[in-house]
Amino acid sequence: MDLGLRGKIAIVTGGGNGIGYGMCEVFSEEGANVVIADFAPLDITQKLAADLESKYGNHVIAIHADISSSDDVSMLYDKVLDEFGTVDILMNNAGKMGLNRIEDVTIPELRKYEQVNIEGLFLMSQKFVEICTQQQKGGHIVNTVSKSAFTTNSGGNSPYIATKGAVASFTRGLAIEVGRRGIYVNGIIPGYVITATTKNLKDRSEQMKKLIPIGREATPREIANVAVFLCSEKACQIMGALVDVTGGTML
C-alpha cells in the first residue's frame, strides 16, 4: 500500500536504535525524509543516515540531541527548519527504560524517567504543534507508550510504568486539544520487542514468550509498520487512539 508519505519530513526520536530505527527504515521505504534525533554518538547515527539514503534515495539527517534538554530540543528544530523548512511528522519514541525496586529509587533517579519520558516528549510535541500552527498546516504525532502502562508481569519498574501511563494520558489530552487544527495525535503500545537493549533484560525469558498469544516477541519493524501507517491519510479516522501492537499480550 502506498501510504502517500513521499517527500514528508519525519522526526524520529531515539531513531538510532531499536523501534526508532525500524521507524526510520519504514519511512525511508515510503519515500519520506527522515531526521534521526538521538543522543547516541553522532558518527554512529550519521552512518545509519548515510546507509538509509544510499539504500532508499530519500534524504536522511542525524542530529545529536537529548530530548530531555530544552536547549537541545530548540537546536534540533532549528536544524530541521534550516534543512527542510518544515516538519510533518513527529515520532515521540525515545524513552528511558529500566528496572528499579521501589526501595532503591531516589527522587533524582525518578526525575530521570520523568525528564525523558514526560518532559522530553512534552517539549518535542509543544514545538511541533507551534510550528504546525504557525505554518497553518496539519501534522502527525505518534507516541510510543508501553503495555506496562496498562498491564505488567514484571515488578520493579514502577518509575517506568508511571511515566508511560502519563504518555498514554498525554496522547489523549493533546489529541482533543489540537485535532481541529489537523494535527493527529496517536500512540502505539508495544509489548515485548527484541532490540539490542531488551534482549539482555532478565525478564525476557522463554517463560515470557509463553505469555504472548502469538507465541513470540515483536521485531522493531513490525511495530514501526503500524506506527508509520498512523501517519498516513489512510489512517484519517484514527485520532487519540492507543494502538495495541503486543501480539495479543494485552488480552
Ligand SMILES: NC(=O)c1ccc[n+]([C@@H]2O[C@H](COP(=O)([O-])OP(=O)(O)OC[C@H]3O[C@@H](n4cnc5c(N)ncnc54)[C@H](O)[C@@H]3O)[C@@H](O)[C@H]2O)c1
Ligand atoms: N523494546 C521493548 O520491548 C519496548 C516495549 C514497550 C515500549 N518500548 C518503548 O519503545 C521506545 C523505544 O524503545 P527501544 O526498545 O527501541 O529502545 P532502544 O534502547 O533499542 O533504543 C532507544 C534509542 O533512543 C535513544 N535515546 C534514549 N534516550 C534518549 C534521549 N533522552 N534523547 C535522545 N535519544 C534518546 C537511545 O540512544 C537509543 O538509540 C521506548 O520509548 C520504550 O519505552 C519498548
